[in-house]
């Protein structure tokens with residue numbers, strides 16, 4: 094049984110390599126990051142010269158992937174669920190342009206928000222764009238679906254989504270590999286206006302997308318990943334989407350499940366298969382790790398008036414990740430009685446690492462703004478978001494990447510002065526530059542701190558697009574060079590840093606303060622010393 | 629045959645190296661394995677857990693259902709208690725007794741150890757001290773792995789082979805040190821469980 098032990102994300106990376114990609118495009122984001130890292134580190138990538146460097150954000154990644162597809166090559170773009178919001182314009186329209194070379198859009202959702210701001214379900218986006226989705230049950234399916242996804246995309250003429258959740262992304266299992274498919278040749282689309290979405294052309298293309306829907310559904314009917322298992326007990330039928338099929342199986346380890354089961358791992362929902370399932374049950378339970386999307390949809394598809402339960406009816410929790418225990422309860426099965434966590438156990442939230450420059454930044458910031466009323470510091474997404482927790486409690490917002498600068502500007506426009514933004518280097522180049530331009534054009538009175546650790550640290554220390562470019566970007570956008578301040582965030586520079594804050598808060602205009610020091614984790618990796626977490 | 633193991637610790641303590649040694653041993657035994665890990669935000673000094681499932685038949689869920697783990701292996705005493713709801717009534721708790729205090733409100737360690745000792749089946753081992761006595765505190769992980777081995781249903785020889793393969797590229801000295809750490813943990817458990 095010689096198998097490779099791979100994480101779900103690594104299985105996807107291997108699937109893409111073996112599926113014949115010429116390039117992968119991505120911006121890091123838990124739980125999707127390791128897909129691209131796996132491809133970057135792979136021997137075949139080096140041999141074949143598969144393109145794999147990080148992009149500045151998910152939108153640029155998506156568009157570059159679409160360009161590679163235009164040129165006839167197979168490509169994958171990866172992101173976390175909220176990354177698809179950033180790429181949404183390109184995503185929605187790419188369903189209408191269609192593809193040339195096979196294109197797989199891999200999105201990793203994070204139900205229970207282990208490392209995210211929300212738990213949106215990317216299957217909704219796929220339905221919105223009207224493209225097929227592959228939702229693997231396990232690591233082997235993740236590998237095979239990705240590998241075969243490029244062919245499916247070429248057969249159907251649209252990008253195909255592979256949707257996973259954190260649990261599958263970060264769980265390891267043995268994978269059986271298949272042969273490597275050769276890369277496509279460079280070949281342009283046969284229709285030169287395919288990608289020109291002028292209204293007249295877009296209308297035609299959109300009709301084409303609508304006309305193809307039955308093909309997508311037929312692909313789901315024929316998919317080996319969807320299956321119907323007839324049960325002996327007609328009182329209930331179970332639809333198990335993606336990974337939830339495992340939770341169902343976990344509950345029937347020792348005995349056969351008496352109910353009919355529809356295993357659903359490819360969308361759109363296959364109508365004929367669903368009808369067959371419908372004939373074999375009187376009531377339906379829907380298991381899905383995400384929003385109640387299938388639960389809502391099937392109600393409109395069933396011919397008979399059928400009771401459908403799931404997350405909407407309270408049979409399962411409305412939010413959070415599912416597991417075998419929750420599925421057991423929804424089936425009326427008993428779960429093992431367990432002891433509770435002893436009261437003495439306290440929470441251990443993540444914390445900034447000892448030796449992290451963000452700490453010195455917050456120490457100085459707190460001292461400088463303590464003379465004003467609270468609630469003036471807008472922040473962003475990255476390690477520095479931990480500044481919301483004690484002992485710092487410095488920041489009052491964390492919404493979406495780049496929002497610190499624009500929200501500070503809006504609050505300042507409203508009269509909240511001083512208004513301060515705290516943003517990381519990678520977040521700045523991801524989505525901060527355009528906001529800075531707005532602030533400049535509007536002569537806003539804001540202080541923008543770029544807490545620059547020269548890496549994308551929250552997601553594991555990837556290379557930041559911002560390295561070596563921040564001052565020139567700020568100048569280029571129009572920040573007065575006298576108000577671009579650079580300092581090293583260290584204990585011994587504390588007074589200087591507070592002084593810089595005071596001076597720039599006093600300035601009526603756009604100030605950018607760059608506090609630059611290497612991420613301690615990245616430094617440690619380079620020097621191979623082990624950092625410790627702070628008390 | 630099935631063994632369900634919860635591996636617990638704090639981000640950065642390296643519970644995943646324990647997992648990879650067991651994983652290596654499992655694959656050489658032609659068994660099935662699933663191992664769910666914690667990546668992302670919690671790796672910054674937060675509580676981290678890995679669910680490691682071993683079986684001679686196909687494994688369904690990546691997560692261990694509550695009340696059914698055979699074993700909790702923890703490199704940190706308070707973390708060992710956090711996952712008690714997963715432990716089956718005849719399961720074993722194997723934990724390091726040296727606390728990792730990176731929070732201001734860390735409870736009194738004596739209360740923590742008292743709680744550990746309330747468990748029907750436990751091994752409480754000062755792995756940090758044993759590792760330090762062997763010359764390197766960093767191998768305390770492997771001391772704990774040794775202490776857990778009597779309950780993993782894989783022979784110590786297979787796990788030693790895993791250690792050799794995993795640490796092989798780091799040189800003979802490192803392999804030796806880890807084997808010593810492993811044996812020290814194993815001996816302790818055989819005497820104290």
Ligand SMILES: Cc1ncc(C[n+]2csc(CCOP(=O)(O)OP(=O)(O)O)c2C)c(N)n1
Pocket residue numbers: 120121122123151173175176179474475476477494516517518519520521546548549550551552557
């Ligand atoms: C749209 C979007 N993409 C990706 C992420 C994942 N993400 C969260 S923080 C972060 C890194 C930010 O890096 P930087 O701003 O340099 O801060 P650092 O963590 O290095 O302090 C990333 C990629 C996200 N939350 N949202």
